[in-house]
Amino acid sequence: MNYRFAVLLAASLVTLTAATGVTPAKPAAATLLPNGPEPAYTADGKLELPGNYREWTFLSSGLDMSYSEKADMQDHSMFDNIFVDPVSYREYLETGTWRNKTQLVMEMRGAAEKGSINQHGRFQTGDTMGIEVHVKDTGRFPGGWGFFAFRGADPAQQIPTSAGCYSCHQQHGAVDTTFVQFYPTLLKIAKEKKTASPNYRP
Amino acid sequence: MNYRFAVLLAASLVTLTAATGVTPAKPAAATLLPNGPEPAYTADGKLELPGNYREWTFLSSGLDMSYSEKADMQDHSMFDNIFVDPVSYREYLETGTWRNKTQLVMEMRGAAEKGSINQHGRFQTGDTMGIEVHVKDTGRFPGGWGFFAFRGADPAQQIPTSAGCYSCHQQHGAVDTTFVQFYPTLLKIAKEKKTASPNYRP
Numbered sequence: 001m002n003y004r005f006a007v008l009l010a011a012s013l014v015t016l017t018a019a020t021g022v023t024p025a026k027p028a029a030a031t032l033l034p035n036g037p038e039p040a041y042t043a044d045g046k047l048e049l050p051g052n053y054r055e056w057t058f059l060s061s062g063l064d065m066s067y068s069e070k071a072d073m074q075d076h077s078m079f080d081n082i083f084v085d086p087v088s089y090r091e092y093l094e095t096g097t098w099r100n101k102t103q104l105v106m107e108m109r110g111a112a113e114k115g116s117i118n119q120h121g122r123f124q125t126g127d128t129m130g131i132e133v134h135v136k137d138t139g140r141f142p143g144g145w146g147f148f149a150f151r152g153a154d155p156a157q158q159i160p161t162s163a164g165c166y167s168c169h170q171q172h173g174a175v176d177t178t179f180v181q182f183y184p185t186l187l188k189i190a191k192e193k194k195t196a197s198p199n200y201r202p
Numbered sequence: 203m204n205y206r207f208a209v210l211l212a213a214s215l216v217t218l219t220a221a222t223g224v225t226p227a228k229p230a231a232a233t234l235l236p237n238g239p240e241p242a243y244t245a246d247g248k249l250e251l252p253g254n255y256r257e258w259t260f261l262s263s264g265l266d267m268s269y270s271e272k273a274d275m276q277d278h279s280m281f282d283n284i285f286v287d288p289v290s291y292r293e294y295l296e297t298g299t300w301r302n303k304t305q306l307v308m309e310m311r312g313a314a315e316k317g318s319i320n321q322h323g324r325f326q327t328g329d330t331m332g333i334e335v336h337v338k339d340t341g342r343f344p345g346g347w348g349f350f351a352f353r354g355a356d357p358a359q360q361i362p363t364s365a366g367c368y369s370c371h372q373q374h375g376a377v378d379t380t381f382v383q384f385y386p387t388l389l390k391i392a393k394e395k396k397t398a399s400p401n402y403r404p
Contacts, residue, residue: 054387055288058260061281063313064323079263086257109386111265116383117374121266126386172319181318184311184328185256 037085038101039135046155047133047148053105056083059183063111063122067168077111079124082183092186096193098176102136134169134178143170145177174200239287240303241337248357249335249350255307258285261385265313265324269370279313281326284385294388298395300378304338336371336380345372347379376402 040048050056059082084092088102110127113120131150138144141158147165148156159165166177174181174197175190181200190196242250252258261284286294290304312329315322333352340346343360349367350358361367368379376383376399377392383402392398 055259055291057257058283058285060326061263061283062320062323062325063265065320065325066322067319069321081260081263083260089257116376116381117269117370118264118267118384119271120268121264123264123267123384124262124386126390168319174318179318182320182325184326188328 039103039133039137042155046157047135047146048155049131049150049153050085050103050105050133051153053083053085053103053107053131056105057086057089058083059089059104059186062182065182077122078129079109079111079122081107081109081124083107093189096175096190096195098136098178100136100138104134104178106132106134108132136176143177145169172199173197241305241335241339244357248359249337249348250357251333251352251355252287252305252307252335253355255285255287255305255309255333258307259288259291260285261291261306261388264384267384279324280331281311281313281324283309283311283326285309295391298377298392298397300338300380302338302340306336306380308334308336310334338378345379347371374401375399 037050039050042048061079061081063079064077065080083105085103088099091099108129108131110125110129111122112118112125113122115123115125133148133150133156135141135146135148136144137146140146142161143166145166147159147163149159150156169177169179173179174187175195180186180190180196187196187200191200194201239252241252244250263281263283265281266279267282285307287305290301293301310331310333312327312331313324314320314327315324317325317327335350335352335358337343337348337350338346339348342348344363345368347368349361349365351361352358371379371381375381376389377397382388382392382398389398389402393402396403
């Protein structure tokens with residue numbers, strides 16, 4: 001539906017340009033629209049990396065987050081940045097939950113302390129350590145969601161559903177197996193819309 | 203130009219809907235377009251807070267960053283999230299520098315360690331500690347840029363140009379007095395386009 005709308009919009013832009021003689025400064029409609037594509041798979045079921053996720057809607061970032069009693073990653077420090085496609089984001093604002101075909105992207109990046117004029121704390125570096133995508137596709141994944149771990153731009157195979165990420169998200173996710181409890185602007189919406197899991201109901 | 207384009211696009215959508223009978227799922231064109239408004243000022247020169255900056259393009263985040271030898275904020279921990287309006291972002295990708303009317307937003311948020319299943323590291327909380335906006339408006343500000351500190355949704359007065367932020371950004375900003383050195387995906391573009399300040403030239 002969104003893709004169809006984008007195509008229609010692109011077509012209308014062509015018409016617009018023809019009718020008015022105005023050529024938009026940035027002519028490609030696809031680059032002007034927020035990108036909210038459906039997930040794309042290869043013939044053998046791998047997920048394509050959404051190439052423009054850095055222009056999707058930012059939800060939050062964390063530093064060296066760990067769910068274990070014992071801290072992981074003693075020897076290096078990493079940020080994670082979470083993005084969601086803008087169409088799913090806008091629908092979440094209205095409904096408090098995720099539409100089918102939602103894609104949440106977690107980008108992991110190096111964290112540095114000293115650099116330029118920075119003396120303390122941490123900033124993000126140019127080193128991308130990995131990208132994971134959490135996809136809602138109810139016709140494809142038992143449980144509704146699939147996890148994919150990318151180690152570069154190549155399509156990624158689904159992480160087997162026996163992996164811990166599935167059961168952990170199932171048990172602890174505040175909304176529809178996702179960790180909305182760590183997305184500061186979204187949790188209150190789930191509470192208002194009564195879409196949060198029992199642990200997060202007022 | 204971009205605003206005019208948005209209006210034209212909105213008008214074309216009305217035509218599109220009338221011509222095809224297709225009503226887009228999210229009908230308001232304004233909510234589908236990336237928001238790249240020009241800065242808006244009150245009659246007495248205060249800057250209006252861009253209300254939708256959380257849907258702008260995310261550049262990076264940092265934790266407890268400090269430029270002093272002695273660490274600030276011993277008693278509390280804070281993330282900063284940096285956003286830029288999407289039109290300026292796209293123009294930066296092409297030119298390696300900031301168009302006139304660029305708005306960069308720094309949102310400061312509480313950082314917590316223990317919460318939900320998180321045991322170590324830091325995640326962002328619902329507490330917004332403040333918002334600062336760095337605006338390029340060459341017809342208005344000597345030096346081209348103005349800083350504004352918001353303490354809520356009310357319009358903010360410009361920080362006087364005698365404040366340290368101006369001279370520090372002037373001396374240390376990698377691109378046009380902005381700290382692109384801390385925006386991991388943008389620094390390499392400035393290097394390629396040769397728009398970086400001398401310290402950041404290869």
